[in-house]
Amino acid sequence: MDLQQLVQVLQACLSTDQGQRQQAEEALKQVEVAKGQAVNLLRVAAEESVDPAVRQVAAISFKNLCRRSWDVAEGSTTYQIPADDQQVVRDNLLESLIRAPHAVQVQLGEVFKTVVYSDYPEKWPGLLQALCTALVNPDATRVHGGLVALRILARKYEFRDESERAPMAELVNTALPLLLQIFTQLLAAPQQTAEVATYTKLVAKVFWSATYMGIPDILLQPHMFNGWMGALLAAVGQQLPEAAQPASREERAASPWWKS
Secondary structure, eight states, X not given: OOHHHHHHHHHHTTOSOHHHHHHHHHHHXXXXXXXXXXXXXXXXXXXXXXXXXXXHHHXXXXXXXXXXXXXXXXXXXXXXXOHHHHHHHHHHHHHHHHHSOHHHHHHHHHHHHHHHHHHTTTTOTTHHHHHHHHHXXXXXXXXXXXXXXXXXXXXXXXXXXXGGOHHHHHHHHHHHHHHHHHHHHHHTOSSOOHHHHHHHHHHHHHHHHHHTTSOOGGGGSHHHHHHHHHHHHHHHTOOOOGGGSOSSHHHHHHOXXXXX
């Protein structure tokens, strides 16, 4: 199934006609084990010229395929995505996640988690550097995507034993100085918007993942320790914009300001 045909089938999955929708879903199942299918689903999900609803269906289908078929136990008869297709996905997944609209980014984030938990760092040695490149980009969209991905990567090691946390040391030493710069800029933002709150929340969550099981060596450096403690104290002491505070407690729990 070529890309144009795939887009048509995915579009049919949105049909209000139950028969047409079921036929399209069956067509997707039939080509699920075809070589290149995972790559094609990612390409559709990432393609900005495709209808957003179709991109979301592609991302959901891609997520479900990767959950079932990315990391298959040895000896299992379950279909596994071919190694060369997996490499193409790794080469393009982060960029696709960074550029995706929110609804698609959420689904690609789940794929990113699947791949990171299976393949990082052995099969994806360049990932951390690619993430840090996004974090220092002047484009806020790329910074946000980098923070989303970094949060997922850090969570992999959040509760791991010391013997399994070696990759976290490189992550912390590389990312924490960059995150402190971002954090400082967020605190100095002239307008404390919901976007600023979302970024602040992501930075704080990565910091929490990095320090939950112990204080990393880089934080024993006085300038890093003082910088982070000062930034955290400033964040806690911020006055929330009145307009950013929902009236009900239930709504406040979902507000990025209260989460951050």
